[in-house]
Amino acid sequence: TDINECDEKTFNCSDSTTCSNTLGSYQCQCQNGYEKKDGLCVDFDECATKSDDCEQSCENFDGTYNCGCEYGFELAGDRKSCLKDINECNDVNACEFICENKLGSFSCSCPIGKELENDGRRCSGNSPEDGSLETSYTKCIDIRILSEYYQTTLIKMKI
Numbered sequence: 839t840d841i842n843e844c845d846e847k848t849f850n851c852s853d854s855t856t857c858s859n860t861l862g863s864y865q866c867q868c869q870n871g872y873e874k875k876d877g878l879c880v881d882f883d884e885c886a887t888k889s890d891d892c893e894q895s896c897e898n899f900d901g902t903y904n905c906g907c908e909y910g911f912e913l914a915g916d917r918k919s920c921l922k923d924i925n926e927c928n929d930v931n932a933c934e935f936i937c938e939n940k941l942g943s944f945s946c947s948c949p950i951g952k953e954l955e956n957d958g959r960r961c962s963g964n965s966p967e968d969g970s971l972e973t974s975y976t977k978c979i980d981i982r983i984l985s986e987y988y989q990t991t992l993i994k995m996k997i
Contacts (some may be wrong), residue, residue, distance in 0.1 A: 840862060843857065845885045852879060854872045854881075855869060866879075881901060892905035893916055894908050904917075904960045910941060910943045910944075911923065923939070927944055935947065935948050935961050936948065947960055
């Protein structure tokens, strides 16, 4: 009768291996994410060998890896691919006045008479005429409704 050394816990395998019973003995086999080199199980770098299936970026860890996405993209449910774009303009703090969503990023702009500050989000300077542009109209909007925004602003300013 064969003794199953794996069940009896009488085997001597390292943490990166799995015990496999054989007739009269046992074998230590490398776990997923490891490969045998010089008789030892060492980390298999899925990122370096491009076997990770990550769409944009990969970070290797001992025995595993994680996929990531570039700024402006979001990791999909499959944890490998990236959603094509995040609309950063949906963040109310994205831009002080006008926000244009772009693939993988966004850009801010200001109404006539104001200039974009160095932070790329806020506007400074006087508004046209008497500077009476009301800040209640400051919001992040999709570029598709930009012309509607300017029309509303011009009417409010009584130009």
